[in-house]
Amino acid sequence: MCGIVAAASQNNVINILADGLKHLEYRGYDSAGIAVIENKKIHSYKREGHVSELTNILDKKLTSNIGIAHTRWATHGKPSEINAHPHVSDNNIAIVHNGIIENYIEIRDKFFKETKLESDTDSEVLAHLINSYSKENDILDAVYLALKEVKGSYAIAVLDKNNADEIIVARHGSPLLIGVGENVNYIASDAHALIMHTNKFIYLEDGDTASISSKEIKIYDTNKKPVQREIKKSNLSLDSNTKNGYEHFMLKEIFEQPEAVKATIQDRIINNTVPKEILGPNVDKYLSNFNLVQIIACGTSYHAALLAKHWLEKLAGIPCQAEIASEFRYRKHAVQKGTLAVCISQSGETADTLSALRQIKQEDNYVGTVAICNVPESSIARECDSTLITHAGPEIGVASTKAFTTQLVALMLLIIVLGKRFDVTDELEKSLCEQLKTLPTKIKSTLDLDNEIAELSKIFSNKEHALFLGRGSHFPIAREGALKLKEISYIHAEAYAAGELKHGPLAIVDENMPVVAVAPNNVVLEKLKSNLEEVKARGGKLYIFADIKAGFKSDEISQVFEIDAPMNPVAPILFTIPLQLLAYHCAIIKGTNVDMPRNLAKSVTVE
Numbered sequence: 169m170c171g172i173v174a175a176a177s178q179n180n181v182i183n184i185l186a187d188g189l190k191h192l193e194y195r196g197y198d199s200a201g202i203a204v205i206e207n208k209k210i211h212s213y214k215r216e217g218h219v220s221e222l223t224n225i226l227d228k229k230l231t232s233n234i235g236i237a238h239t240r241w242a243t244h245g246k247p248s249e250i251n252a253h254p255h256v257s258d259n260n261i262a263i264v265h266n267g268i269i270e271n272y273i274e275i276r277d278k279f280f281k282e283t284k285l286e287s288d289t290d291s292e293v294l295a296h297l298i299n300s301y302s303k304e305n306d307i308l309d310a311v312y313l314a315l316k317e318v319k320g321s322y323a324i325a326v327l328d329k330n331n332a333d334e335i336i337v338a339r340h341g342s343p344l345l346i347g348v349g350e351n352v353n354y355i356a357s358d359a360h361a362l363i364m365h366t367n368k369f370i371y372l373e374d375g376d377t378a379s380i381s382s383k384e385i386k387i388y389d390t391n392k393k394p395v396q397r398e399i400k401k402s403n404l405s406l407d408s409n410t411k412n413g414y415e416h417f418m419l420k421e422i423f424e425q426p427e428a429v430k431a432t433i434q435d436r437i438i439n440n441t442v443p444k445e446i447l448g449p450n451v452d453k454y455l456s457n458f459n460l461v462q463i464i465a466c467g468t469s470y471h472a473a474l475l476a477k478h479w480l481e482k483l484a485g486i487p488c489q490a491e492i493a494s495e496f497r498y499r500k501h502a503v504q505k506g507t508l509a510v511c512i513s514q515s516g517e518t519a520d521t522l523s524a525l526r527q528i529k530q531e532d533n534y535v536g537t538v539a540i541c542n543v544p545e546s547s548i549a550r551e552c553d554s555t556l557i558t559h560a561g562p563e564i565g566v567a568s569t570k571a572f573t574t575q576l577v578a579l580m581l582l583i584i585v586l587g588k589r590f591d592v593t594d595e596l597e598k599s600l601c602e603q604l605k606t607l608p609t610k611i612k613s614t615l616d617l618d619n620e621i622a623e624l625s626k627i628f629s630n631k632e633h634a635l636f637l638g639r640g641s642h643f644p645i646a647r648e649g650a651l652k653l654k655e656i657s658y659i660h661a662e663a664y665a666a667g668e669l670k671h672g673p674l675a676i677v678d679e680n681m682p683v684v685a686v687a688p689n690n691v692v693l694e695k696l697k698s699n700l701e702e703v704k705a706r707g708g709k710l711y712i713f714a715d716i717k718a719g720f721k722s723d724e725i726s727q728v729f730e731i732d733a734p735m736n737p738v739a740p741i742l743f744t745i746p747l748q749l750l751a752y753h754c755a756i757i758k759g760t761n762v763d764m765p766r767n768l769a770k771s772v773t774v775e
């Protein structure tokens with residue numbers, strides 16, 4: 169949520185800020201702004217809308233050696249120029265902020281009752297607070313004093329007119345890193361914004377504050393004690409920031425899935441076994457003493473959790489619960505002794521998942537924590553006992569695609585390791601490893617449905633609503649298909665376990681309601697067929713994604729798309745692919761912003 173980029177250099181930083189914002193736009197795109205110090209004055213430029221709206225108005229002659237910039241996803245105050253960051257106080261202090269100041273009204277009433285605030289944001293109050301403390305303190309102390317008043321989460325970068333060489337930054341609950349250069353140092357919410365300038369990063373920890381100039385980086389802990397943080401080399405490639413000839417990041421990422429899955433299993437399957445060492449050095453902390461699994465996640469990652477629950481119980485005989493993190497964190501739990509917690513998160517920064525993880529770590533009955541995550545340096549990856557990285561490569565499209573399929577692959581690897589003490593025999597392990605190894609080729613063949621699905625989308629995109637049906641381990645896939653469709657094409661879609669239709673949703677089925685069915689050739693196939701007959705009998709139009717052996721034929725009411733997905737546990741991964749393509753092509757026809765759908769952001773670092 170919101171992207172921050174900043175730089176202090178011996179040269180002009182304007183292009184660094186503008187390019188950085190473009191690469192962070194996936195984090196929020198309702199307004200953007202930049203503040204620099206030039207001739208001892210703060211100059212700030214802001215625009216509602218995408219980053220290009222801002223860069224279009226930037227004076228080509230503008231130069232400065234120091235500046236901060238922001239792309240916003242609105243929380244407090246609607247998207248507008250006034251609410252855009254940076255917020256400037258008294259022409260002295262400019263700040264950009266990611267996160268939420270929960271007690272901003274209290275702060276406003278305590279300190280600024282008489283001040284006319286310009287915006288409706290929580291962040292402006294923090295700018296004024298830092299400014300007022302800066303009257304009698306140096307800027308670092310002013311930031312410390314101001315943050316002492318704050319409840320909530322933040323990553324901030326602060327410019328002080330009277331201190332034109334340094335930027336003060338701080339983080340608590342929202343990500344922030346420092347890019348290390350030669351005669352230049354950078355700040356950003358994530359490494360994408362800076363990878364074209366440096367591959368050396370310092371990941372700030374919660375509670376850290378830092379002062380950054382072109383020559384020096386000084387980091388302090390919560391008590392203002394200087395601390396050293398390791399400089400890490402990133403292997404992000406410049407390529408991951410480009411569409412590589414595809415029209416959209418989402419399409420590129422859908423087509424990258426064979427490679428992403430291959431990379432996720434690589435070196436983790438050895439002679440058809442999965443060694444426990446894939447879970448790192450802390451695996452023995454929980455491997456021999458856990459007896460049930462609690463998974464927490466949000467959105468698409470939660471759908472991966474739902475399928476993992478099926479797998480854990482069916483294949484390994486391990487009891488499992490899966491819960492949405494935002495619900496989990498606010499209810500009382502009866503935690504059984506020996507629970508292993510698994511957090512699934514593409515970004516590793518999702519606020520609800522991170523906070524649920526931190527609660528779990530306070531509770532004695534949990535024996536360990538495992539992260540399934542795509543970003544090795546993220547908070548969730550760093551804070552779990554074990555981390556299984558999905559090697560999907562950076563996912564830029566807001567709609568999660570390759571992250572989801574690689575999460576499922578990583579979860580299957582995890583289940584094999586966890587299940588050896590339970591029902592996963594050597595024979596089952598071998599068979600699951602073989603299935604995983606065939607996935608990249610099978611995904612490639614499933615992608616061949618692209619043209620057929622593009623044709624289908626011509627009809628589908630006219631619809632206002634859609635129902636998605638699945639049963640058993642394919643119900644999470646139907647849910648994911650519905651989420652994808654609504655997220656990027658704005659067609660209202662709901663998923664139901666097919667057996668639930670007659671308990672209510674059948675009432676909305678008529679000739680205007682397209683019904684998408686996920687139809688593997690498995691034990692509940694005949695049951696599903698009966699459910700689909702109920703739809704046909706009400707005049708509902710069916711679009712069935714079926715295994716070639718499931719025995720469906722197209723007719724005037726149903727259109728069948730065949731997938732070669734043999735009846736085995738990894739089949740749900742293959743059924744995901746056509747549903748991603750359906751959402752993509754509908755969005756294209758509807759002309760929505762595929763990679764940056766309205767009202768959303770990629771990394772949800774606020775509650």
Ligand code: AGP
Binds near residue numbers: 518521
């Ligand atoms: C998926 O398409 C979404 N954009 C969203 O549901 C996402 O999966 C969710 O916000 C969780 O993100 P995470 O995996 O980074 O934690």
